[in-house]
Amino acid sequence: MKANLNQLSRAIDTVSGDVRLYLLHGPDEAGAREMATRLARAMGPEAERVDLEPTLLKSSPGRLADEAASLSLFGTQRHIRVTGAGEESVEACTMLLAAPRAGNPVVLIAPTVKGTSALVKLATAHPNALACVFYVPDAGEADKIATGVAREFGLRTTGATAARIAAAAAGDRAVVTRELEKIALFLDAAPERPRELDDATLDAIGADLGDAEMSRAIDAAIDGGPDRLGEELAKLGVAGVSHIPLLRQLVRRLMALAELRGEIDSGANANALLERVFFRERAITARALRIWSAPRLNDAIDRVRRAERATMAPANAGGVLADAAMLAVARMAARQRD
Structure with missing residues (x-):
């Protein structure tokens, strides 16, 4: 199925067992990586992460479905991540979605894959897959991303602080998240104890490189x-x-x-x-x-x-x-x- 960012976020946060494959494609690779990290957080600190190379899926397409159906050695949850995926992964994803059982979610990060590709068409047409495109955010969108991420850490941006963080991170969602996480720790902020993020705090510890x-x-x-x-x-x-x-x-x-x-x-x-x-x-x-x-x-x-x-x-x-x-x-x- 095709999903926008909000639909993808909800699916990841609930770790729905109905979704076997998350296809994150488009030029904003950093944004896709951040959503993959979000899935890892949602599954918990004990979850096992398995990284597979696209070249392996090309030579052994059945490996993806096998890993998705395998149990963790220690009985914990596990998830599979493939970075830099492309059309060589179509057969592996087809086998994954056709398998009688899976259990472990798969995230494919595919920055060069276009919306007209066979991989995107496969994921969009299947009810057990979500495909979301990631574009590099413009300045206004980057400011909104920074504001939203800050809220998740219990930070209330004031004035131009969201714009400053977005600019310093060059609109990179992952860097924005790491920067705000650092600031939240400094201010002892959390969703249940929100703190204001002002220019003075950014001047003290925030990113200030233009x-x-x-x-x-x-x-x-x-x-x-x-x-x-x-x-x-x-x-x-x-x-x-x-x-x-x-x-x-x-x-x-x-x-x-x-x-x-x-x-x-x-x-x-x-x-x-x-x-x-x-x-x-x-x-x-x-x-x-x-x-x-x-x-x-x-x-x-x-x-x-x-x-x-x-x-x-x-x-x-x-x-x-x-x-x-x-x-x-x-x-x-x-x-x-x-």
């Missing part, structure tokens, strides 16, 4: 300046910025370049296309379009997306992975420029 600071690092990456990027990453590290919004902003810039590159390769006028670019980014965008080829842009996007997933995975190397991915992009640009 887009401008992160943009300098992103510019260095796409412009082929690894030395300059290293300096910017060091500054961001001292400031305590989360790497997730940084990676997400880099992906957005690379995707925008890929779209422009594709139009130019199809015969469009580059100068006319640059008129659509924000005026402060036109110069570096023009240079980047001379540097980057379409295949290299696709490689860079894939590398940064994989780094984001790895950075958000449990027991990971954190910022080291993110910094390495960004430096790799800068070196790719430098090689193409040379």
